[in-house]
Amino acid sequence: MELVMAGFDKVVNSYAEAMAGLQDNMTVLAGGFGLCGIPEGLITQMKLMQTKGLTIVSNNCGVDGFGLGILLEDKQIKKMISSYVGENALFEQQLLNGELEVELTPQGTLAEKMRAGGAGIPAFYTATGYGTPVGEGKESREFNGRPYILEESITGDFAIIKAYKADRYGNCIYRHTAQNFNPMAATAGKITVVEVEHIVEPGELEPSQIHTPGIYVDRVIQGSFEKRIERKVVAK
């Protein structure tokens, strides 16, 4: 077996180590779609740390008692940037009380904001949202006779990611539709932490099949997952 190059070994051995440096008022990008492909253990660690005033960028905010929803229990989240929320009663309550701010963002714009953020592109034009409340107050411009709005990209202090497999160098592979927002979020965090089902040795993953190259990843932790299903529907 080849030696693992220590400088590239991203594996950490505790959740405390994985989330070290997380502070109040930081912005955290979270992968996942509903409860599919969410870094369960990293979210639990954020709850344990009791970090407050967080801005969370994630397509959804979990459900009551699971996923990002558990960060609502102690009012750790100041602001959510999401495309679809309100699957949880606590969320609704804090929103109506004015304890929680929500910036609703079209799903494709949200994905592109993170992709662009990770790629060093500060803003981009899109037709999505033009003429709607989303476009209000934003610069608009016509290209080829069609109006577009200018959307600014997003980066985060942390990105928390769930992958299926990662090697010690942080190269990641996702499984099925648990991929979703994870690859974009992974590129846009100053510190990107990946919680995985399986850690493997470098060389075990086929290089051309890697979804997230290790250059984006700072820490890898072996996770354990409940993988709860939000809407179980089986064939009749």
Added chain:
Amino acid sequence: MALSREQIAMRVAQEFQDGDYVNLGIGIPTLAANYVPADIQVMLQSENGLLGMGPNPTEEQLDADMINAGKETVTAVTGASIFNSAESFAMIRGGHVDFTVLGAFEVDVSGNIASWMIPNKLIKGMGGAMDLVAGAKNIIVTMTHADKHGNSKLLQQCTLPLTGVNCITRIITDLAVLEVKNQAFYLSERAPGVSVEEIQAKTAGELVVPEHVPEMQF
């Protein structure tokens, strides 16, 4: 008789052509997948990152990592592909999806659609709807012609916050099939047994009625 939800879905499915890539919204649009004609194939796109969505799984096939945009467990058909959210919306926003079918609260004669937000009620978000209406080549709106109080949903101008502007070209309701063009709704088909007068009475926006309006065929 006004069409049932299933009948609206059946009429929607008649629009599909062999080889179409189709994104179906939640509700009536999703039902259309059950009525794809046997002699054609369409590939269903689910915006969470699945092209080639199959039916719901059996208990044995159940997999927490396989869901659709409605967060329901699904399977993938042979020849499917799975990808990230940016790739998924590149397909949608780049105009690669042939057909989008989605529901709405209101549509107007300019082709504007309102489908995601009722002021002073809880707002859950637009999800992928704004991207879909801005990007798809053909968009069909399915909805009831009027709300439960009898108020028309086909308006001269939408009253609710918009999901997209100048993007809707075809509407299939429980009463009729209509095209949206030249600042008017053009009545092209009526549900079996539904009179032109009833459709006129329930269409608030400018309605153009040709001399002969055929009944939908099932």
